[in-house]
């Protein structure tokens with residue numbers, strides 16, 4: 001038996017950098033360093049663990065939709081241990097919304113061939129947490145999302161989803177789409193050997209025509225949402241800072257009382 | 263006036279507060295029609311009516327509890343087809359966002375997640391989002407189809423607005439995908455007796471500075487003196503000192519209370535992402551250079567093991 005895993009990874013601007021918007025109200029990706037979304041490292045990790053724990057012949061493919069530099073995210077995932085990579089890149093993709101992104105990803109996943117898709121819980125820039133659910137809807141396969149524990153055995157994926165009101169045990173037959181949270185287990189660091197090996201691993205590049213998509217279906221033009229304005233939040237006015245000389249607790253209580261919290 | 267669908271988040275008929283906030287926002291855009299699914303759905307009608315729902319569409323079936331997400335999407339889609347609403351509003355829980363996105367795709371509409379405000383506009387509802395760890399505020403619209411928008415808790419006040427709330431049964435046919443993901447076990451969260459983290463008016467949080475699970479007792483004591491919920495930083499959660507359900511931040515809960523008190527928390531960007539929109543922010547930290555002090559209305563530079571118990575005592579004294 002063989003198991004084909006596709007891991008979706010996003011290239012995002014560094015959250016600790018000065019993230020902002022470009023004039024067309026899309027994310028400015030030029031002025032801030034980009035990287036593999038930290039939350040997608042967990043997805044790569046779980047895919048590699050499923051592969052390592054399996055008797056099957058497993059192939060792990062990492063897939064990104066993003067600009068030229070998004071190759072860095074693929075390289076990182078390859079150096080962690082993924083087998084090969086697919087980069088969907090096209091100038092017409094600029095400004096694509098969540099529905100458009102899911103369309104491109106779903107087409108690419110189908111073209112690559114898959115038994116299991118593993119995604120992160122959310123990107124660290126858009127932070128919507130919807131793409132995995134959209135992929136399941138588009139591919140017409142079960143959605144087994146937001147797992148803090150995942151395993152695959154005999155064509156069945158199982159996992160634990162820790163929700164607001166309850167913790168749930170989930171189960172579905174493959175093919176399926178899963179997403180994993182940052183509670184699923186620390187992601188490994190690429191080893192020196194892994195980094196060297198990654199240089200030789202194949203990275204395929206696809207554009208929209210390879211996926212039989214038209215420019216108008218994606219990008220700002222194909223977007224079903226429109227951003228009208230983006231404004232920097234005014235800095236919070238500087239507050240009062242006191243040093244505790246034995247009275248800090250009392251002083252704080254005084255402040256809370258003045259604000260009617262006590 | 264156009265109707266606006268509001269997806270009801272409830273536990274066995276007890277409507278959660280964010281849904282009532284959605285009714286306030288929905289009334290700005292049209293007449294709220296609520297959709298309540300699963301066990302206890304019919305019991306939601308009275309409270310929904312008190313807050314402005316003109317109709318309540320209900321449906322109960324075992325599928326809602328036994329399978330993940332898709333049965334609810336099927337039902338909401340049936341409601342959209344029955345009502346032809348001007349917009350669909352869904353509470354921004356993890357599940358709410360997944361339901362909203364799949365619904366939007368099915369009905370050929372755009373989706374906006376995590377709105378913190380909604381106003382009526384010439385070209386449909388305008389959603390305000392707080393993005394990049396709340397350092398930017400954007401205004402967006404859905405430009406195709408029926409706007410589907412998820413809204414964060416504490417985005418509007420709960421307002422009384424008595425309405426008819428005519429209850430009718432929604433007719434739902436489940437899709438082939440509905441039974442794809444089985445829920446084979448469910449462990450409900452134990453109630454702590456404290457307010458829900460995302461809904462609380464006051465949140466008291468502890469971080470790595472709390473230095474041990476047993477020390478969280480002093481954070482809880484402060485929280486209880488104020489009737490607050492307890493939060494934790496990821497460092498405290500990763501150390502195993504406090505449950506992950508209480509984590510505040512990018513990969514935990516996003517909170518927007520009237521008052522947020524951060525104790526022994528440095529203020530990393532990922533923590534700020536979950537609390538920066540709080541109305542009043544207070545911090546106790548022994549490092550005067552900690553970035554959390556950039557956000558505060560009031561800060562105490564000091565050891566939390568001195569300041570927090572003293573604060574709790576003083577609050578108790580004042581409250582008598």
Ligand SMILES: Cc1cc2nc3c(=O)[nH]c(=O)nc-3n(C[C@H](O)[C@H](O)[C@H](O)COP(=O)(O)OP(=O)(O)OC[C@H]3O[C@@H](n4cnc5c(N)ncnc54)[C@H](O)[C@@H]3O)c2cc1C
Nearest residue numbers: 008065097098119120122123126127128129130131374375
């Ligand atoms: C601040 C901000 C707000 C936005 N708001 C909206 C909005 O309200 N509505 C809307 O339609 N769009 C919105 N967008 C655009 C949207 O974020 C992008 O279209 C994005 O590609 C999909 O959403 P996400 O990044 O939030 O992904 P999420 O749904 O959070 O991502 C979950 C997982 O999907 C996978 N994934 C996501 N994107 C990619 C990718 N490009 N390549 C490979 N894998 C991927 C990853 O595994 C990731 O962990 C917003 C963008 C930003 C920056």
Ligand SMILES: Cc1cc2nc3c(=O)[nH]c(=O)nc-3n(C[C@H](O)[C@H](O)[C@H](O)COP(=O)(O)OP(=O)(O)OC[C@H]3O[C@@H](n4cnc5c(N)ncnc54)[C@H](O)[C@@H]3O)c2cc1C
Nearest residue numbers: 469470471495496497511512513514526528532548549566
């Ligand atoms: C993808 C990603 C997602 C993340 N998501 C989250 C998230 O959801 N939530 C989150 O919180 N973090 C998140 N993080 C982690 C975040 O980057 C920080 O590591 C974390 O918030 C630090 O927690 P802390 O402030 O408790 O610990 P530290 O940064 O170690 O700060 C501890 C603070 O306590 C103070 N202190 C120590 N002892 C005392 C004392 N006795 N009295 C008073 N003060 C004292 C110190 O001066 C220090 O400022 C995420 C990181 C990544 C990469």
